Amino acid sequence: MSSIDQLIANTIREDVRAIGSYHVPDASGYIKLDAMENPYQLPEALRLELGARLADAALNRYPVASYRTVKDKIRERMGVPAGYDVLLGNGSDELISIMATAVARQDRRAVVMAPVPGFVMFYRSAQFAGADFVGVPLKPDFSLDREAMLAAIEKHKPSLVFLAYPNNPTGNLFDADDMEALIRALGEDGIAVVDEAYQPFAQQSFMGRLPEFPNLVVMRTLSKLGLAGIRLGYLSGHAALLEQFEKVRPPYNVNVLTQVAAEFALDHIAILDRQAESINAERARLAAALAALPGVEVFPSAANFISLRVPDADRTCARLHAEKVLIKNLSKMHALLANCIRVTVSTPEENDQFLTALKAALK
Numbered sequence: 001m002s003s004i005d006q007l008i009a010n011t012i013r014e015d016v017r018a019i020g021s022y023h024v025p026d027a028s029g030y031i032k033l034d035a036m037e038n039p040y041q042l043p044e045a046l047r048l049e050l051g052a053r054l055a056d057a058a059l060n061r062y063p064v065a066s067y068r069t070v071k072d073k074i075r076e077r078m079g080v081p082a083g084y085d086v087l088l089g090n091g092s093d094e095l096i097s098i099m100a101t102a103v104a105r106q107d108r109r110a111v112v113m114a115p116v117p118g119f120v121m122f123y124r125s126a127q128f129a130g131a132d133f134v135g136v137p138l139k140p141d142f143s144l145d146r147e148a149m150l151a152a153i154e155k156h157k158p159s160l161v162f163l164a165y166p167n168n169p170t171g172n173l174f175d176a177d178d179m180e181a182l183i184r185a186l187g188e189d190g191i192a193v194v195d196e197a198y199q200p201f202a203q204q205s206f207m208g209r210l211p212e213f214p215n216l217v218v219m220r221t222l223s224k225l226g227l228a229g230i231r232l233g234y235l236s237g238h239a240a241l242l243e244q245f246e247k248v249r250p251p252y253n254v255n256v257l258t259q260v261a262a263e264f265a266l267d268h269i270a271i272l273d274r275q276a277e278s279i280n281a282e283r284a285r286l287a288a289a290l291a292a293l294p295g296v297e298v299f300p301s302a303a304n305f306i307s308l309r310v311p312d313a314d315r316t317c318a319r320l321h322a323e324k325v326l327i328k329n330l331s332k333m334h335a336l337l338a339n340c341i342r343v344t345v346s347t348p349e350e351n352d353q354f355l356t357a358l359k360a361a362l363k
């Protein structure tokens, strides 16, 4: 063994060594439909204006620690109920990890729970924080298994339960009454995190319902709305609870460029909302075209992606890849996702290119 291998074996924890590296494929030259990005940029005039604002940002200074302006804009524009606080993350990925860290107590193993298949960061963050992750399978139609979730809550007493609304990678909205039953069952023993990363495409939200449930927090991100590159997530909930998470947050986790860009985008939120509307219209068109293909099963989506089942997902993905179209093969993620693939809804042109390539791939 070389000395660097020995060093790694002696220092890095075994469960980290055992994980394969997170592989992000090189997308240059590809139609990129694998990461739920908004295909549109801000209009040119606005980009120039943003450039000027960024030029004025004080890069020599640490960010203003309170993040007051951007938080106020989020409160105003995103329907945060009066009196509820906002916590900012370097993407909502960081918020997930902050929450997992905050609950991973030392005196007994804490449990983090989520329905599966779900967002991989729920599981990973729990693991890295030193908590146990319990995944409760969805039903085959991807709806919540309310009874199984209630039984798992009773048995494992999770400190944190993640519910993605809509869910990734399946795309559907869970039944709101089922969610309410779970949030109530957690009561004073567990925090329910409703992850609304896809809220701009869903028109459904638990944000306005925060006052009904003291143990509820609602998490969102600007990523899927069209600003994946700036990395800004936010979490809303009872101020006393967020104050605890604040202690775990690295003090200057959101950088000044992100802060300026986010404030600018929030001032022009109507443009992003219009982009989301056109993506929703394309989602309906794409879903209908996919449903008309023989051998294809399309799952309902309230997000900016569509999940579908094809006869042979590995073959379909390989063929699409050869045609320079990147999508996500979900087959290996979970037994419920056998032969499923996930495609981001993009511009009409890219959606057509995908449809053409898919039709050829299915032949």
Ligand SMILES: *Cc1c(COP(=O)(O)O)cnc(C)c1O
Residues within 6 Å of the ligand: 036, 090, 091, 092, 093, 094, 119, 164, 167, 168, 195, 197, 220, 221, 222, 223, 228, 231, 232, 233
């Ligand atoms: C994409 C996604 C996120 C991550 O968002 P970032 O803010 O970009 O870190 C969180 N939750 C779900 C369910 C997602 O699909």
